[in-house]
Amino acid sequence: MIPMLRRILRTGIVSEPPPAPAGEREMAREMSRMSDEILRILGRALTIRAVDAGSCNGCELEIHALNNPCTNLEGYGIKFVASPRHADLLLVTGPVTKNMAHALKVAYDCTSDPKLVVAVGDCGCTGGVFGESYASCGAVENVIPVDVRVPGCPPTPQALLAGILAAVRR
Amino acid sequence: MRFFDEPIEFDKQPGIGSPVWRGHADNGEALQAFAVAVHRTDGRLAALWGSDERLRSGGFRLHCVFGIDAGHAWLSLDLPADRPTYPDLAGIFPAANRMQRATRDLVGIAHEGGDQRPWLRHGAWPEDWFPLRHDAGEGTGFTNAPSDYDFVQVGGEGAHEIPVGPIHAGIIEPGHFRFSVIGERLLRLEQRLGYQHKGVEKLFVGKNIADGARLAGRISGDSTCACAWAYAMAAEAACGVSPPPRALMLRALMLERERVANHLGDLGALGNDAALAFGFSQFMRLKEDWLRLNGKLFGHRFMMDRIVPGGVALDLEAPGLSSIVEQCDGIGREVKELKKIYDEHAGLQDRFATTGAIDAALARELSLSGLAARATGLILDGRAHRTGYTPPPPWAMLGVRPATDERGDVAARAAVRFAETFESLRLLREIAVGLPDGELRAELPPLAGAQGLGAVEGWRGEVVVGLQLDGEGRLARVHPHDPSWQAWPALEHAVMKDIVPDFPLINKSFNLSYSGHDS
Numbered sequence: 287m288i289p290m291l292r293r294i295l296r297t298g299i300v301s302e303p304p305p306a307p308a309g310e311r312e313m314a315r316e317m318s319r320m321s322d323e324i325l326r327i328l329g330r331a332l333t334i335r336a337v338d339a340g341s342c343n344g345c346e347l348e349i350h351a352l353n354n355p356c357t358n359l360e361g362y363g364i365k366f367v368a369s370p371r372h373a374d375l376l377l378v379t380g381p382v383t384k385n386m387a388h389a390l391k392v393a394y395d396c397t398s399d400p401k402l403v404v405a406v407g408d409c410g411c412t413g414g415v416f417g418e419s420y421a422s423c424g425a426v427e428n429v430i431p432v433d434v435r436v437p438g439c440p441p442t443p444q445a446l447l448a449g450i451l452a453a454v455r456r
Numbered sequence: 457m458r459f460f461d462e463p464i465e466f467d468k469q470p471g472i473g474s475p476v477w478r479g480h481a482d483n484g485e486a487l488q489a490f491a492v493a494v495h496r497t498d499g500r501l502a503a504l505w506g507s508d509e510r511l512r513s514g515g516f517r518l519h520c521v522f523g524i525d526a527g528h529a530w531l532s533l534d535l536p537a538d539r540p541t542y543p544d545l546a547g548i549f550p551a552a553n554r555m556q557r558a559t560r561d562l563v564g565i566a567h568e569g570g571d572q573r574p575w576l577r578h579g580a581w582p583e584d585w586f587p588l589r590h591d592a593g594e595g596t597g598f599t600n601a602p603s604d605y606d607f608v609q610v611g612g613e614g615a616h617e618i619p620v621g622p623i624h625a626g627i628i629e630p631g632h633f634r635f636s637v638i639g640e641r642l643l644r645l646e647q648r649l650g651y652q653h654k655g656v657e658k659l660f661v662g663k664n665i666a667d668g669a670r671l672a673g674r675i676s677g678d679s680t681c682a683c684a685w686a687y688a689m690a691a692e693a694a695c696g697v698s699p700p701p702r703a704l705m706l707r708a709l710m711l712e713r714e715r716v717a718n719h720l721g722d723l724g725a726l727g728n729d730a731a732l733a734f735g736f737s738q739f740m741r742l743k744e745d746w747l748r749l750n751g752k753l754f755g756h757r758f759m760m761d762r763i764v765p766g767g768v769a770l771d772l773e774a775p776g777l778s779s780i781v782e783q784c785d786g787i788g789r790e791v792k793e794l795k796k797i798y799d800e801h802a803g804l805q806d807r808f809a810t811t812g813a814i815d816a817a818l819a820r821e822l823s824l825s826g827l828a829a830r831a832t833g834l835i836l837d838g839r840a841h842r843t844g845y846t847p848p849p850p851w852a853m854l855g856v857r858p859a860t861d862e863r864g865d866v867a868a869r870a871a872v873r874f875a876e877t878f879e880s881l882r883l884l885r886e887i888a889v890g891l892p893d894g895e896l897r898a899e900l901p902p903l904a905g906a907q908g909l910g911a912v913e914g915w916r917g918e919v920v921v922g923l924q925l926d927g928e929g930r931l932a933r934v935h936p937h938d939p940s941w942q943a944w945p946a947l948e949h950a951v952m953k954d955i956v957p958d959f960p961l962i963n964k965s966f967n968l969s970y971s972g973h974d975s
Contacts, residue, residue, distance in 0.1 A: 289797050290734055300741055336627040340652055342971045344677025344758060349627050350721070351747070354740035368625035384580030384600050385651045385974075386630055389622045415671055420587050420595035421580060421655030439760065440677065 301358035331363040332454060335373035335397065339390045339429070340383035340422065344440040345407040349377065351443040364450065370394070375402040375453060377446075378430070380410035382423040394430040402453045404434045406446065411435040459529060460493035462486075466529060472698045473689040474838060474848045474911040475527030480534075484543040487520065487533045491548045494522045494529070500823035501549035502528060502911070503920045503937035504556065506563035508589045509534070512905075516540040516565045519935070521909065521920055523823070525844035530909050530922070535565055544570035551823040551942045554649075562588045562657065576650040576974065579603035587658045588933075605648050610636035615643060618956065622651045629970035633959075640955040645948045652974035660934035665691050665765050665902055668931050672921065673760045675936050676972030681707075681714040682914025683921070683936060683972075684763040689910025690923035690934075691765040695903045700895040703767030704850045709780075709887045710759045710768075712880040715915035717746050717758075719873040719880075720791075722967050726870055727798070729961040730807040738794055742787055749783055767897030777888040784881040784888075795874050808867035812950040812962030815864050822949070823942045826917020827876065828966055831869040833862035838913035854883055866965040876915075902929030916969065917943065938972025 336349055352359040359365070367373050370393045382390055394403070405426035408414035413424030423429050433456055436449035457466055457477070464486060466477035481487040491501070500523035509517045516535040521528050533542060544567040545552040556567040557575035564586035566572075574583075579601040581587065587595055610617075615638050622630035632648040656675060660668050672687035673680045685707050692699060699707075720743040727735020747757040753776045754762050762769050772780075798804055816832040818824075829836050836842075837858035839851040846852055859875030861868035907924040917939025926932035947966050951959055 289793070289800075293738065293793065293797065294734065297738065297741070337623055338627075338629045338652075340654055340971075341629070342674045342677040342680075343629055343969065344674070344680070344760070346627055346629065347678060347721075347758065351740075351744060353627075354744050355737045356741060356744045366627060381654060383652060383654055383974075385578045385602075385653055386622065387600060388602050389630065389651070393623055415674055416654045416656070416659065418596065419655045419658065420598065421653050421658075439674075440758070442757070 300355050301361055302356055331365055332375060332450070333365060333367045333373045334375045334377050334450070335367055335370045335393065336377045336379075337390060337393050338379050339386040339426065340381050340416075341379035341407065341409060345379040345410070348440045348443050348446060349379075349406070352446055357443045357447065359447070370396040371398060373397050374400060375404060375450065377404050377406055377450070378410055378426045379406045380424070380426045381413045381416045382426055382429045384421050384423060387423050387429050390429055402434075402456070403430060403432045404436060404449050404453050405432045406436050406449070407441060408437050408439045411437045414439065459524060460490070460497060462490045462493050464490055464531065469530075469693050469909060470696055471693045471908075472849055473693045473908075475846070476530055476693070476909045476911070477527070478530045480532050484533065487518075487531060488543045488545070488548070490531060491520070491522070491545055494524060495548050497524070498820055499524045500820075500825065500942075501545070501551045502823070502825075502918065503922065503935065503941075504545070504552055504559060505922060505935040505937075506559040506565045506588070507924065507933045508563060510537050511590055516563065518542050518559070518565060519922055520545070521922065521937075523825070523918070525842075527845060528909065528911055528920075540565035541568050544568055546570050549823055550821065550945065554945075555941060562586060564589060573606055574603070576653045578650055587655060588661075607634045607646050607648070608644070610643050612638075614638045631970050635956060635959070637956060640957065642951050642954055642956060642959070645951050645959075647944055647948060649944065649970060650974050652971040654975060656975040657933075657935060660931045663931050664929075665900060665931065668934060669764050670761060672934070672936060673763075675975050676938055676969040677758060678718055679714065679914045679916060679919060679938070679969065679972060680758055680760045681710045681763055682912045682919045684761070685711060686910040686912040686919045686921040687923070687934070687936070688763055688765045689912065690908040690921040691900065693908030693910065694906035694923055694925055695900050695908075697766060697898050697900050699767045699898055701850070701892045702894040703896050703898075705887050705891050706768045706772065706896070707763050708850050708854070709772075709884060710754070710762060711912070711914070712883050712887070713746070713750060714759065716877055716880045716884075717743055717750070718915045718967075719877045720746060722964065723794075723798075723870065723873055725964050725967075726808075726866070726961070727804065729964050730804050732801065732804050735794070735798065735804075738790075742790060745783070746787065749779060753779070764897065766900040767895070769897075771896055772891070777891065780888045781885050784884050788878065788881045791874070791877055798870070805867065807961060808870055809865060811866045811954055811958050812965060813863065813865040813953065814946055814950045816862070818949055819864075819946065822946050824917075824946050825942060826913070826939045827872050827915070828869060828943050828946060829917070830858060830860045831872045832864040833860050835860055838911060838918055854886060856883065866961055869965040904929050914939065916940065916967070936972075936975060938969050938975070940968040940970075940973040943968050944973060
């Protein structure tokens with residue numbers, strides 16, 4: 287136990303305001319405004335259900351990074367949940383494979399209002415290198431309605447965070 | 457040359473890639489006899505796929521790659537166009553089961569008898585249409601009609617099923633797990649995969665070698681360096697080109713950085729799945745530092761598209777190399793401290809020890825490779841010397857020490873990850889200090905009709921890529937093979953002595969790729 291506590295103390299708090307081209311302080315102000323807004327609009331934390339509808343798993347690595355102590359997503363009142371029924375927002379990576387199209391539609395139908403959808407990555411936005419084929423439906427919006435698109439291969443955790451906040455702001 | 461006194465002549469694949477011998481079986485019986493001989497000598501089935509050769513030779517071709525002491529034996533068998541079938545190999549190598557079914561779904565050449573359930577085809581295209589046949593067309597007009605799957609049923613009083621997926625509870629790829637249980641005790645796990653099938657192999661067809669590399673780097677994002685290297689190695693072997701020494705060293709540097717990034721993430725996630733959130737925070741912080749330096753030095757956090765056919769697409773200068781050495785020292789110290797905490801944490805070790813155990817005999821039987829195989833005590837690492845095997849450059853001169861552990865359980869897979877992290881940090885320091893001068897990339901003029909095979913020891917296990925060029929030097933057929941093909945069935949075995957709540961931990965301890973398998 288003591289080595290663990292020593293490690294925790296020595297590490298300190300590593301969470302940081304997300305870097306933004308407009309300047310860090312401005313982004314930090316924006317973040318705190320956003321968490322207030324999330325509370326005002328939704329009445330509590332924003333909950334996200336991540337759905338991998340066919341990605342190469344590169345996007346998932348960066349979605350995982352949202353939960354690391356540096357990005358510290360939960361610090362903004364945003365957290366991932368296990369069921370779409372508990373979720374305000376679907377974070378969907380693609381391309382949507384033909385074999386996942388049905389499951390994605392069911393997950394969308396089960397998602398609670400406001401039922402926001404963020405399409406993640408070049409593949410989620412356009413189909414990317416995989417496009418549309420006998421096995422792929424391509425972009426997420428070909429299967430369910432999409433509110434915000436976050437391109438990138440994969441998008442950085444900061445870009446993902448900005449996309450999630452843009453969806454809430456709508 | 458010949459192997460195991462079998463009457464099949466093999467020729468060494470030219471070039472400096474991993475050692476491969478190519479041979480051709482005259483008929484199904486000869487192939488079967490060779491497979492039996494490989495199995496008898498504790499060899500593996502490394503990959504299996506099919507190709508449509510009707511435009512070139514009038515029929516179809518089955519390709520089997522066997523892992524043998526000396527490297528890989530790539531054996532092909534020609535099949536007639538009107539009746540393209542071959543003997544079922546799953547009775548010799550159980551790993552053949554799903555590969556054969558996928559080959560039937562995609563190319564329409566089938567094994568005789570045995571398990572004939574579809575594997576990658578879930579009803580998005582009809583049973584008599586095969587995407588990898590040259591006359592298949594695009595196949596975009598079919599009705600997507602998801603089909604049921606014939607799971608093996610477990611009977612008896614109190615036995616019931618828990619269906620999980622394709623969408624899982626965490627931030628994870630899709631797949632379906634069917635648990636048969638009594639109370640909390642697991643009787644059987646059966647997987648249904650293929651949800652991530654994106655038609656990658658069809659997308660390769662007709663592309664030039666450079667464009668194919670971009671696709672190869674997106675087969676399994678967490679193994680982008682391993683896949684890109686195996687693809688490049690196959691293309692280089694086909695075209696008879698050797699990448700320059702500096703490029704090979706830089707590839708090794710990227711592959712080891714990929715290995716460390718994944719091991720750090722998995723060690724954190726293993727702590728998390730055993731309710732030690734401290735471990736998750738600490739390792740994810742280290743992983744983030746690691747990825748940020750990747751972003752700074754390579755312009756991409758996962759180094760996608762930096763390994764290219766012929767060499768590498770970027771160079772590192774002295775300041776970059778010294779920041780790598782510095783980071784290896786710092787992270788090495790921290791991981792050492794965290795290892796001690798993990799080792800001495802009774803609650804954690806209680807969850808890890810004896811959970812999800814498989815033994816070396818089973819690992820061999822299932823043709824398992826990579827860290828899960830080494831965690832049963834098998835010394836199987838494409839980067840390391842072993843009896844009868846010399847690794848390809850640059851590994852031979854680096855002297856990789858493979859990490860093994862004989863327990864075969866979650867604890868062993870965690871221990872191998874720790875040991876491999878330390879070894880990779882050592883290798884990274886050596887590479888950064890001794891990086892040879894020279895060119896970064898060799899020209900790669902495509903050689904019409906040529907074929908090549910590449911094999912790379914990725915962080916998860918052995919990635920194999922088989923490649924054929926057409927008459928114009930474009931890609932006629934590329935088959936990428938992720939080590940998860942052999943490891944998914946091992947997971948089915950590993951859970952059998954445990955309870956349902958242990959599954960997430962056991963699953964994480966393997967951390968297999970869905971996308972790499974389904975591609």
